[in-house]
Amino acid sequence: MSKKINTKYLISLMVSIFLAFAVGAVILLCTGHSPLTAYGAMAEGAFSSLRHVGDVLEYAMVLAICGLACDLGSRVGIFNVGGEGQLLIGAIVAAQIGVSLDGTTAWLVIPLAALGAIVSAGLYAMIPGVLKVKLKVNEVITTIMLNTVAASLCQFMAKGPWKSANKTMVSATENLNVRYWFDGLIPGSNLSTAIFAAAIIAFLVWYIMQKTTQGFEMKLTGQNPRFARFSGMRIDRKIIVCMVISGAMCGMVGMFRVYGSEHLFKPSVSNDYYFEGLMVAMIARYQPLATILLSIFFAVLKVGAEGLQQVGVPNQIYLIIQTVVIFFMAAQSGFLECLSVRLQKRKAAGANAPGGPEAEEKGGAEA
């Protein structure tokens, strides 16, 4: 079953990406840029140096874990739009744990920071989960509102109680002691050993969703909650647990950003990264493997877009391409239907040929 859907999906994805680049090219032309130069600069921006490749991988990691967090929620039928806030909470808690335990061994600080990020972000994500299950409050609204709450809360902490002594930083925590930093893998790039932890998380999430009994139950809960309940599953608990894990994953991303790249908390540890991950998840139809692969693709675009600046093209073209892909993916179901009907007709016409009407008519004319 999955095979058929996959080819269909792949075709539509390829077509959508191609069309998105085409639309991008038209826009570039209209604004007086050469698409070839621009796309060339993009490729160069992503691959020209090892440093850029490192940045691509780091960003792909962020997108993939955020996207998978979204996949996990959607599997039980809950749409976690609040990952951005969960990420920020995880980041600031992890950062402050490192700051306050300064001097202790890294063997203690790193696990504690990870635990802090997981617990704080997980609990934060639990709020909309519980509200949805107990009071039937729409999670999209609560998670969006909680994003704002989290951002303000982090601002407040980073400007107030946890503010760095460094006067040049308006809102940021103290710098982490270097001994707690994740080792950089490529000098000058953001890529750190965090990517190994991320790879393990990604594998686990994929495994849970695709290969386990628990993943099977989650899937049924998302597909038909009434049926899941009818057959004896505790769907409320499943929804809350998935929401907590989803939040914890976002919290981990926050910690990775702090310990791997930024080395302190500031509001820009995430620039709507979760939302970009969420879009990737949408394009991937919430399938874990596709989410991971597409994360790499969009990371290439995003980092490559920095290269655009150098040839004088605004890097927003990246956003345009991303949204246009989504647009075409959404339109594709109708589009593909059209295509398959055409194909069917062609086949029907072909099958008609030997004994069908055309042959008869021809036969008649010849006789």
Added chain:
Amino acid sequence: MREPVINFKHISMQFPGVLANDDISLDIMPGEVFALIGENGAGKSTLMNILYGIQTPTSGEVWIKGRRVEEFDPRNVIEQGVGMVHQHFMLVPSFTVAQNIVMSKEPRKHRIFFDNAAAEAAVRKLEEDYGLTVPESVPVEDISVGMQQRVEILKALYRGAEILILDEPTAVLTPQETEELFGVIRGIVREKHMTVIIITHKLDEVMAISDRVGVMRKGKLVGIHETRDVNQQMLASLMVGRPVLFDELERTGEPGEPALTVEQLRVLDHRGLVAVRDLSLELRAGEILGIAAIEGNGQSELIEAITGLMPVQSGRITILGKDVTGQDPGEIREAGLAHVPEDRLATGLSGAATVAENLLVGKQREARFNRWGFHQNQAAVRAYAEEVYGRYDIRGAGVEALAGDMSGGNMQKVVIAREFSFDSPVLIISQPTRGVDVGAIEFIHSRIMEKRNQGAAILLSSADLDEVFRLSDRIITLYEGRITGCFRASEITKEEIGLYMTGSRQQGGKEA
């Protein structure tokens, strides 16, 4: 001789893995009622979808009123005067009846604005013409299923249909509504000279309404007969390809210990009104207790409360002596209950999951499918599903196909196969054969009886009185949430029981 209005010429339709129509040639004559029968999955809907232009046949031609259909597209076919009412209705729930009827050809004011008054007037005119009344200005979501079907029929008539296709129109209707529908069909055929093609599983309906009947089996049209030349026995045998006997089912053993008891149960429906009023009953091992009631008299709520899907207002429910009042469906299942729900698509399965997955549900935590407590053994799942698939004679594109793509009767077999596989001492069965063909009905009935003879306690609810009579040891009648009578199935007739179902007669202080 008159010209046929429709000719199918050598129609074949190949789906991946299934030849749904196999070289079908058929002429439909003007002014006739043609019944099309066949087992679930025989290809009836497919043939009608081709006629209506929804699907393009792999080979063959369709001619309508002497013209060949060039392009299979409903718009084309509708123009030729063909209308279709699908198995699943296609109405917009929030639109009014009139808006639904005129949709796609709406009257407009100044060519832009929808003209509601004109729409309702047009619908009223249709109603007069065809003698079919509907509440024009009520939203479709607020009217009964039977009424929605009338709306579908009027929609087709509004678009100028002269040939009307009805795909299993009676599957969702009560006997009274079916009678009304048949009145409408007779009217439009006699007075408007329309042609009707009707698909149904109920052979008595074929006998009652049709002039001719075509029988399909496994994609082939195996026979066309004048209805007056055949009887139900013959049709059933033709459909299934072997004699279908509907013999008396063999009952063995005597009822044993009480397995399910319900005491003074009170349940509220979705609107908060009392649906089950202080009802008590006792169900013993090795017996089938049938519920005879007109839809909406508390039978659905009773069953949902027993199975934990609906909250209990007051009262007590025990299974094998264990109090399960107010527990969730999982705990109640553990206490020893399995449930075939009345609505298979909404409650009984997940259409987006595969057949194998649907058969597995409930057993997914068993060690053979669940290594180390988490790893799903997908090979074992598949092997298990294949085995059940064969044993229950499920027909479709295999266990890896999506359950939602199967025909209704086969979905029902999946639900029954799964629920019976738990070997639970208590079985609650609702509408076991709604929309299921005769061959499958015989199969399902004998499975239910087998469960009874093995000692299961079975509570059966069905809108089909024949079914209740055929299977039950005892029958209770429900009226407005109360038991109005309790009988041994052999002691009462269908006519008499109707009086208890409508509340016009009542046994004093009834408990079952």
